Amino acid sequence: MSGISSSMRGAVVTLAVVVGLALAYVVGTSSAQADEPDPAGPASSETITIRGSGSTSVVPDEVHFDLSVTTRAEGLDDALSRSSAELSTAVDALVDQGVAREDVRTTGAQMRPTYRRVKGQAPEPTGYSVTQSVRVEVALDDAGDAIAAATKDAGRALRVGGIRLAVSDETQATKEARDEAMADSRATAEQYAKASGRRLGRATKIVEPGADGYEGYQAQTLSSADASKAFALYAGEQDLAVQVEVVWELL
Incomplete structure (x- = not known):
């Protein structure tokens, strides 16, 4: 009886060690994942809205x-x-x-x-x-x-x-004007960001109030x-x- 009791006690100790190691691994992994920074960077709650304009020449x-x-x-x-x-x-x-x-x-x-x-x-x-x-x-x-x-x-x-x-066909001309308008908006936004000691992040919203188009x-x-x-x-x-x-x- 004493031999069987000793064996059982050894098994219990071994099982406890295994379970403890497993829990330590899970906790350590979760902690590491929680500390890992977001590749996209923290979301900023501060924004600035800048209008940009662009134009290109067309021949009717x-x-x-x-x-x-x-x-x-x-x-x-x-x-x-x-x-x-x-x-x-x-x-x-x-x-x-x-x-x-x-x-x-x-x-x-x-x-x-x-x-x-x-x-x-x-x-x-x-x-x-x-x-x-x-x-x-x-x-x-x-x-x-x-x-x-x-x-x-x-x-x-x-x-x-x-x-x-x-x-x-205004397709290509409109694309060029849009590129210029976005560059104009970015340049102004970067200027304001620098002046306020900040860095410019991504564009979160883009609205085209209505292309002026070619009035003719x-x-x-x-x-x-x-x-x-x-x-x-x-x-x-x-x-x-x-x-x-x-x-x-x-x-």
Whole structure:
């Protein structure tokens, strides 16, 4: 019995030692992990918000313009028919000039009654007025001929307006302007960080309030008689601008 008791006591002691070592390993590992610094660094609760701006030059390669027709008649059907006929004549002339039909889209149609007004008397209905309009997009080099063709055989009811120079693809120019805007924001933020004895951290938020984009050139509305005369459009260079608002960490 005493031999068995001694053996059991040895086993118990051995087991206790093993368990103790295991616990020490777990505690030591947890402690080491808790002390290990975050590779990303501590999160900063202090930030600074800086706006940056950037721009790049673009050369317009398209012209957008509106064609509109307003007709009046005693009956609505008659006014609508005349307006549609006038506008169709202009659009067909554009297509004959080489403008794709998918580059001509309807932008508005308005029908309203007209009245004769005499002071002291109730307004007297006289008929209807109908206005229809389309938006046309053409290459810059073809714009002058396209406008002249659209107005050549049109009646006096046709108007050309909203003439605007545009850039067909602003993707690359916008990227360059954004890069410049971010660099501008970072440079200013670094200046403030240095002045306050801090280091600049990462950008935690970036907002583009709305790229200014290329505003383009817009001309006044022309009558069909004026627009039918040959005229030239010169693109030149314009600026495409972007603004960003960036929140930076201060470390």
